[in-house]
Amino acid sequence: xxxxxxxxxxxxxxxxxxxxxxxxxxxxxxxxxxxxxxxxxxxxxxxxxxxxxxxxxxxxxxxxxxxxxxxxxxxxxxxxxxxxxxxxxxxxxxxxxxxxxxxxxxxxxxxxxxxxxxxxxxxxxxxxxxxxxxxxxxxxxxxxxxxxxxxxxxxxxxxxxxxxxxxxxxxxxxxxxxxxxxxxxxxxxxxxxxxxxxxxxxxxxxxxxxxxxxxxxxxxxxxxxxxxxxxxxxxxxxxxxxxxxxxxxxxxxxxxxxxxxxxxxxxxxxxxxxxxxxxxxxxxxxxxxxxxxxxxxxxxxxxxxxxxxxxxxxxxxxxxxxxxxxxxxxxxxxxxxxxxxxxxxxxxxxxxxxxxxxxxxxxxxxxxxxxxxxxxxxxxxxxxx
Numbered sequence: 464x465x466x467x468x469x470x471x472x473x474x475x476x477x478x479x480x481x482x483x484x485x486x487x488x489x490x491x492x493x494x495x496x497x498x499x500x501x502x503x504x505x506x507x508x509x510x511x512x513x514x515x516x517x518x519x520x521x522x523x524x525x526x527x528x529x530x531x532x533x534x535x536x537x538x539x540x541x542x543x544x545x546x547x548x549x550x551x552x553x554x555x556x557x558x559x560x561x562x563x564x565x566x567x568x569x570x571x572x573x574x575x576x577x578x579x580x581x582x583x584x585x586x587x588x589x590x591x592x593x594x595x596x597x598x599x600x601x602x603x604x605x606x607x608x609x610x611x612x613x614x615x616x617x618x619x620x621x622x623x624x625x626x627x628x629x630x631x632x633x634x635x636x637x638x639x640x641x642x643x644x645x646x647x648x649x650x651x652x653x654x655x656x657x658x659x660x661x662x663x664x665x666x667x668x669x670x671x672x673x674x675x676x677x678x679x680x681x682x683x684x685x686x687x688x689x690x691x692x693x694x695x696x697x698x699x700x701x702x703x704x705x706x707x708x709x710x711x712x713x714x715x716x717x718x719x720x721x722x723x724x725x726x727x728x729x730x731x732x733x734x735x736x737x738x739x740x741x742x743x744x745x746x747x748x749x750x751x752x753x754x755x756x757x758x759x760x761x762x763x764x765x766x767x768x769x770x771x772x773x774x775x776x777x778x779x780x781x782x783x784x785x786x787x788x789x790x791x792x793x794x795x796x797x798x799x800x801x802x803x804x805x806x807x808x809x810x811x812x813x814x815x816x817x818x819x820x821x822x823x824x825x826x827x828x829x830x831x832x833x834x835x836x837x838x839x840x841x842x843x844x845x846x847x848x
Contacts, residue, residue, distance in 0.1 A: 511772025
């Protein structure tokens with residue numbers, strides 16, 4: 464059995480990008496940090512995502528988090544001293560009809576008020592960005608485009624955070640499952656793991672699609688539901704476009720990787736919540752058919768792999784962050800609904816400043832778990848699936 468620290472200032476549950484970023488930032492602020500991951504780093508949603516980062520949202524909270532996250536991503540290679548694979552080729556979001564255009568105009572107005580460089584394109588201008596698209600096949604009447612959106616490598620980023628966290632004294636325990644959390648007089652008291660007990664007064668629940676089970680250990684109810692999501696990747700082809708193409712109506716997203724592969728996903732027809740892991744032919748057929756409708760030139764490109772991951776979905780498709788009301792020291796960092804990687808830099812910065820400095824920005828109140836208790840919630844509509 465591996466030796467594990469018996470006491471920590473904070474225990475982080477989950478070794479994805481959010482957990483490792485928090486470990487780095489908190490250790491850098493001189494806290495004694497222990498991170499517990501039941502498998503290996505990046506084994507959950509982080510290592511199975513589409514690697515996109517975008518700032519085009521319908522809710523102000525998500526837009527603010529994303530805009531500030533990209534500012535951090537742009538400086539992260541220098542800060543961590545490692546390549547994170549940042550590529551800013553933009554996001555091209557297809558607009559299909561009058562209702563889509565009304566929402567797009569509303570979104571763009573809000574995004575521009577936050578200082579974002581974003582614009583609405585005509586069908587002809589779409590082809591200047593991604594020339595292989597079929598305007599008629601997509602049923603496109605326009606698009607929105609932000610040139611500073613793009614891609615970041617989730618593996619390189621997470622391991623860069625982990626490396627720097629360790630260098631600042633954090634302990635990252637892989638294959639160490641959290642089996643229980645205890646409280647005393649309404650406060651966090653300790654964490655029981657598969658490799659021993661850790662006394663602490665602060666736990667951060669960054670367990671992704673398994674966050675609900677972690678919360679249940681201490682009688683906290685999260686509304687999150689896990690949904691299987693699938694992605695495919697093709698053989699390498701000649702580079703022809705840099706932007707991520709996405710449609711909220713059709714649910715498709717796809718981009719060309721730096722090495723030439725086409726990578727993308729689409730919601731599985733009639734998918735239900737649950738921990739399903741087996742890839743499906745339904746996805747492969749639906750994705751291939753829709754992709755070719757959008758880009759007929761890809762018809763004869765070979766698919767070489769497909770895989771599954773999870774979206775940790777909340778009722779309003781916005782994350783749950785911050786301390787819960789009933790248990791002092793129990794902090795949530797989950798419910799990202801498929802967008803945890805792209806929002807992680809700013810979310811973890813906010814949580815670090817809350818823990819260390821006591822800062823409580825309005826966004827922590829807006830995205831707290833308490834918002835689901837009889838309050839009117841604003842749903843994020845700029846999501847696929």
